[in-house]
Amino acid sequence: MSYGNQGDGGYGSQPPGGGYGGQQPPGGGGYGQQPPSGGGGYGQQPPSGGGYGGGYGQQPPSGGGYGQQPPSGGGYGQQPPSGGGYGGGYGQQPPAGGNPPDNHLVAAILTTLFCCLPLGIVSIVKSTQVNSKWQVGDYQGAALASEEAKTWWKRSLIAGAIWWVLVILFYVVVFVLLAASVPSSSY
Incomplete structure (x- = not known):
């Protein structure tokens, strides 16, 4: 599938195989990837884009999401290494008593x-x-x-x-x- 004359320019020269994204790697799948004979996605997919859905960007092989998670398996942000059960905020440790002061x-x-x-x-x-x-x-x-x-x-x-x-x-x-x-x- 191609739009317009592939050899004359337009939005830039197209690789052999045509389309607006160039030739896609074999074995691809998902949104925007085309079989090797066709071509025509909007952006070239990375060559390793095969088995996990392709899409708009390459997903990491570890199962991904929108950003790479820290290797420790943390949630939305990295937790301080000491932990302590108090939330760790501002890098301070609670006083020896562990209870909040009287609020009066x-x-x-x-x-x-x-x-x-x-x-x-x-x-x-x-x-x-x-x-x-x-x-x-x-x-x-x-x-x-x-x-x-x-x-x-x-x-x-x-x-x-x-x-x-x-x-x-x-x-x-x-x-x-x-x-x-x-x-x-x-x-």
Whole structure:
């Protein structure tokens, strides 16, 4: 099968056997490969393209896929050699205890509800970052987020305590002023 005059140029000179891809190797198969008498695929297939389907590119003899897999049989990316069961992220090993640091979430929620809302929200955000950083292997980041969460819920507690003291003082002063302005009656 050929398109146009094979000997005059066109899209380039064609090898003997014609077609837009040149002559294909014998024993080929799959998409785009032609028997040796025909020719006419869109690209020349490699000579070893025989038994595994041909297609748009040569598949590796090991059974292939879209890219060559590492020889260790790994998945989508190469795992660190130490493994350790912690995901290996960022190349750090977990501390000796193996458990994530305290996230202070309960204290953060309580101080948000009863003390100071804006500072408590910051504490909640920091406390939710602790476990997510630990799971991806950022152990230093998890420890830092735990310390920041503790700092922010303590700030919220202090701000709430100052607020309640000021509110109580305000009511005491108002009560004293009102009591002093009311004339006392004598019978």
